[in-house]
Amino acid sequence: MPKGKVTFDYHECKGCLLCVEFCPKEILYQDKKELNDAGYNIIKVTDMDQCTGCGICAMMCPDSVITVEVEKHG
Numbered sequence: 710m711p712k713g714k715v716t717f718d719y720h721e722c723k724g725c726l727l728c729v730e731f732c733p734k735e736i737l738y739q740d741k742k743e744l745n746d747a748g749y750n751i752i753k754v755t756d757m758d759q760c761t762g763c764g765i766c767a768m769m770c771p772d773s774v775i776t777v778e779v780e781k782h783g
């Protein structure tokens with residue numbers, strides 16, 4: 710299983726939650742305490758080790774907030 714890493718350009722996030730809803734690993738969540746400058750709660754990762762780098766979160770994001778990097782083995 711490839712390992713992925715996701716990073717967020719928090720300034721652009723509008724809190725639509727599509728990434729959270731569609732992550733097959735269910736490792737994304739909305740931080741209820743931290744807001745970006747636009748006043749939206751930002752998205753965080755519970756356990757990056759479980760990320761497969763599938764890229765679904767980035768595909769779903771309407772504002773290109775998410776960058777997915779995949780570490781390939783072998």
Ligand code: SF4
Nearest residue numbers: 732760761763764766
């Ligand atoms: S790349 Fe896939 S597994 Fe990783 S956070 Fe995004 S949707 Fe979830």
Ligand code: SF4
Nearest residue numbers: 722723725726728770
């Ligand atoms: S899909 Fe994009 S804009 Fe929507 S909550 Fe996730 S990171 Fe933010």
